[in-house]
Amino acid sequence: MLNTQQFGDELKKLGFDFYSGVPCSFLKYLINYAINECDYIMATNEGDAVAIAAGACLGGKKPVVLMQNSGLTNATSPLTSLNYSFKLPVLGFVSLRGEEGLNDEPQHELMGQITTEMLSIMEVEWEYLSPDMEEAKKQLERANQYFEQNRSFFFVVKKGTFKAVVLNDQSLSEYSNRKKILKSKKDTLPSRTKALETIIDQKDDHSVFLATTGKTGRELFEINDFEGNLYMVGSMGCASSMGLGLAMARPEKKVIVIDGDGALLMRMGALPTNAYYRPDNLLHILLDNNTHDSTGGQATISHNIDFVENAASVGYPEAIYAHSAEELDELTKGWRESGGLTFIHLRIDKGSPEKLGRPTIKPHQVKERLMTFINNH
Template sequence: MIQAESFIRVAKDKGFDFYTGVPCSYLTSFINYVIDSPDLQYVGAANEGEAVAIASGAELAGMRSVVMFQNSGFGNAVNPLTSLNQIFKIPILIIVTWRGQPDGAPDEPQHQLMGAITPQLLELMQIPWEYFPTQTADIEPTISRAVAHMTQHQSPYALVMKKGSVESCDLNSLLTVKPPSITPEIPSISEKMSFTRNEMLQAIQAGSHPQDIVLATTGYTGRELYAIEDRENQFYQVGSMGCISSLGLGIALAQPKKQVIVIDGDGAALMRLSALTTIGYERPVNLLHILLDNQRHESTGGQSTVSHSIDFCRIATACGYEKVIVATTPEEVKSLLASPLEKLTFLYVKIKPGIPEKLPRPKITPPEVAQRLRKIIQVAQ
């Protein structure tokens, strides 16, 4: 058994100062110490996949990151780990607890199957792993092996934490309560769909600045943005549907002086709607979350989403977004982007369906997209 401080301070020396995750009783002391540390950053996520995307955004923005969660929630993280981290070559350190360990301490029935397959699942996902250290002397070599792999292969590395690995550590900090202090006026949403996604993306490109970070959700959004004009400050997500706003959150928190523009879709946003609660709590003033809503899964078959039955603006307001705006024309979108952000902003844009003919796929590969974005951020620092 080790002290949380012993591991975290060595990790700090190796460059790990950004943590995010979902609690597990095995991780209590670990998370408590990170939260109490003034020189570390912790973001509590609503689910494990969201945490992976947040950590990945911070890594792209220049911060080595740790994501922590219980193995029973591993399933929530499989999608971004396989189609975001592995595809874009984004290395993060994973600490996953081993509930339901075979021949281990008795545990609740829901942990039985995942406990039996946790190591094999990591191996199937081609994520190298080892046990979380339980002796102080093993901490530095363990972290060094993780860093060496992450540096050489640009992919995740996992530590599997058994019960009783970390000594008890109380939490001394109090959670800062952040209710929406002033409920913004919720704009009315017109039923009219006059413009296409392509027209709105052209307006976003025209209104944004070269130093902004522009992140496009998976599907036709990224492909159309690329086809209009490929730019080094643009990130075209593939896979990991619903994770673009969490990726943007990680970047915005790690780079508070850079404006981050997230271009989301209704289907993607609905898939991980809990991300809005985390973003609304963290409230980075440099994040603009744009939702293009055509009320359908256009890039995956064209079936309708349920967005016609909900109010995204009221949801964003309730989650803590400080500014909520509705735009109906490309000119309104471009005008909004011309002014610097002063608070966390949600921009809702209803669009009509439609795809440009002969829409190309990006010729630049996902690892190249990620690497050039890192360079853009590093040059700007």
């Protein structure tokens, strides 16, 4: 078995000190180490954990993700369309529940057979983590070499690999909303273009804009292709989790996440995580047109959701309804002055400009440009 404290310290020596994940009994002692010794973000699901780690990587961290192999299925979307496309590496530890010959729960049987095959199909390099410390150190060096080449690497962890680490008392805070402004008048329904122009007009050398998957990113590229922009592709619903990771990695930056109703509905579990860690430098804006606009205009169920109430109920310090682009402008200017994690909901009109193009620079080039911008300002 590995001395978990020593193994974690070896990870630290290589710069891996930012963790996010979802618990698994096979990984509990490494999780305990991470909580005791490092920055650890408790994600509500594995896909969010990967997106949080990707955001931290964007901010210059070397992140680690921890998950059960059943959760690897949840993480496939960001691993294949976010980390792969943007060349944002993560170091992963995934348990091997359902290993052949192991008397395990029936729900792990199939995943035990296909875990390593899934990693290979996703072009994620992997190795079984050795229980021998000297060999494990060599494995960490190899993993780090892949990471430095912008390639993700996963360790597959068998039962009984880690020695016990006692979890320190966790002092959990209790947070609540302090400012909630609900809808009180008729919506003006500005176009997405108008809303994006309002948001991006306030850019400066300390601002980073993460635009969600689909036409939001495409329109933002055409409106103002700013070095501080990131245009999400795939990984639907992961924008705010990525923003959380970046905001925590780079607290001196202003991180503005521009979300969509379909995307947010897909991963609403990100809201309580964002609210709990509540970085002061994160602004979460929802542009809601009640439509999956990028796929033909099919309706979402956003008309039946009070997003401001939802954000307030899970502890966003400020959750505010904007009725117009003018109100959005005032609110974003106010946030720039006062800070604090804030959620703004603006309903917008359906549709987008005719012959809307796509970004002409590749995702990994967008990432490289953005990281240069972040580090130079």
